[in-house]
Amino acid sequence: MHVDVGARQTLERAASLDGDDPFAHLYLGIALLKTGARERGRNEIDDGLRAIDDALEYIAEDRIDEFFWDPGMEIRNDIRRSLATKLDDAQLAIAVERIGRLFDEEIDKARRYSRRGGGGGRAAAIDRPGTVRHAVRLIRKLLSAQHTLLLTKRT
Numbered sequence: 001m002h003v004d005v006g007a008r009q010t011l012e013r014a015a016s017l018d019g020d021d022p023f024a025h026l027y028l029g030i031a032l033l034k035t036g037a038r039e040r041g042r043n044e045i046d047d048g049l050r051a052i053d054d055a056l057e058y059i060a061e062d063r064i065d066e067f068f069w070d071p072g073m074e075i076r077n078d079i080r081r082s083l084a085t086k087l088d089d090a091q092l093a094i095a096v097e098r099i100g101r102l103f104d105e106e107i108d109k110a111r112r113y114s115r116r117g118g119g120g121g122r123a124a125a126i127d128r129p130g131t132v133r134h135a136v137r138l139i140r141k142l143l144s145a146q147h148t149l150l151l152t153k154r155t
Contacts, residue, residue: 029041029045049079078098082095
């Protein structure tokens with residue numbers, strides 16, 4: 001993943017617009033790592049990983065759509081390994097990208113389950129951190145930021 005300064009600035013804007021979006025912090029962290037701001041990049045990544053881990057723990061503890069939200073703890077274990085291990089910058093970027101992909105897959109599973117009528121009315125009706133609806137909204141914001149990033153890179 002090549003990141004130029006314009007892409008980094010776009011990600012910085014995305015993270016500042018929604019400071020609670022862990023994915024904005026993750027991808028900003030990767031951009032910072034790849035543009036030489038290693039310490040700040042690692043801090044952004046750590047913040048994003050901890051927020052995702054907290055959200056998954058909240059979902060598991062509250063039993064909201066637990067079946068589809070990291071039931072084998074694969075994402076949470078990857079996050080915890082990434083935080084506990086001294087990975088070099090390239091390894092950390094690869095780990096973060098994998099965690100992002102795994103989380104996207106969990107959102108897709110939960111959305112499919114919700115469309116089939118599962119997940120209970122409580123999870124579908126409440127739009128708070130940790131719910132499917134909230135997670136999908138966060139992902140949409142990230143995809144919008146990535147789309148803006150791609151448009152910026154083309155010009």
